[in-house]
């Protein structure tokens with residue numbers, strides 16, 4: 001049952017633990033919604049458990065090697081934070097959408113804080129006391145304003161089981177907001193669809209989007225084969241069609257109205273857009289006349305708030321890859337001509353070009369002899385809100401090379417954030433502040449806003 005045995009094919013293959021039931025003591029929480037336990041020299045990642053519990057764990061996945069995965073199927077000694085799950089679908093073998101339905105809300109936030117702190121310690125070498133703040137005083141249900149339901153073999157809507165393609169049929173999703181968790185679409189079958197997405201806006205308008213698998217593109221003769229098969233075929237390419245609802249969703253944040261394409265990105269928790277905007281503004285403290293780069297800008301949520309703060313004497317340039325979001329940003333920023341979102345993939349090259357552009361806009365607008373004349377090329381503030389993969393070393397290096405006075409990093413994956421904080425520290429920057437929010441109750445996900453400043457001092 002050890003790794004060496006795995007590497008020596010002449011020996012008998014180690015016996016899989018799949019299906020075995022093992023009584024284990026549950027140790028710390030790990031990133032991904034599971035806890036760590038140990039048995040016979042191996043690590044077991046146990047879902048549906050809590051640190052400090054003694055549980056009967058059934059192994060659900062064993063690919064050999066140093067670890068396997070299990071579900072806690074019987075709780076022998078329960079932790080104080082254990083509660084009765086409010087969702088009937090959240091149990092071992094059930095829906096994989098949530099990870100922490102069995103945990104009190106304060107307990108969930110403590111687990112997420114421990115994960116963020118552990119990632120910062122392990123990947124950035126920083127010991128940081130993390131607190132995860134709630135976004136509201138609700139019960140953790142009814143918040144999710146966009147859900148992409150999976151479609152089962154008979155056309156039934158549901159969500160996938162954990163690490164599985166199996167679709168667990170649902171009549172409702174308790175974490176879904178009204179109109180989404182109890183979506184009308186859940187009362188029908190959808191044969192032929194791959195997924196059906198439902199979203200709701202501030203006015204309660206609901207959109208339904210159908211995602212269908214596109215027929216595979218025939219391979220041209222001469223296409224180079226790849227070892228291990230064509231990776232594009234691993235995840236089917238989907239086409240999207242709006243089935244119902246208005247042509248745009250509408251949201252309001254701090255008195256500003258935002259238009260968002262039905263398939264476009266918007267923060268899913270009803271309080272998230274406002275709280276994240278306030279946090280970004282507080283961290284960046286933008287001043288009139290400053291130049292700001294807003295990376296991964298979406299439909300201009302932060303761009304608009306930053307533009308209001310720098311006023312028409314400053315400028316804000318957003319970069320965003322999705323065409324629909326860029327079009328939405330055009331509408332959302334129409335009254336702030338000193339701000340804009342450009343369609344671009346964020347890279348070292350596009351950051352350098354954007355920085356040069358902001359610098360030259362500054363020079364054009366500076367009055368001869370004015371106070372701003374002669375200011376170094378570059379930007380004053382960079383805000384970034386990347387997808388789960390984070391920014392990465394190359395992008396981060398380009399951001400720091402633009403010599404901003406502050407970088408505000410909005411992160412939905414603490415591991416990617418911690419890795420990128422390490423890159424920034426290696427370049428002579430420091431983590432100055434970190435806020436963490438429970439923007440996804442009942443799941444293991446957590447949103448962080450990190451503030452990076454030049455210099456290694458405290």
Ligand SMILES: C[S@@+](CC[C@H](N)C(=O)[O-])C[C@H]1O[C@@H](n2cnc3c(N)ncnc32)[C@H](O)[C@@H]1O
Nearest residue numbers: 265296297298301320321322344345346385386
């Ligand atoms: C987490 S969202 C943030 C959007 C915005 N800050 C907000 O809060 O509404 C991330 C955005 O980055 C965009 N995106 C993802 N990868 C990108 C890339 N490589 N270059 C540019 N934009 C990207 C996505 O389309 C999405 O709009």
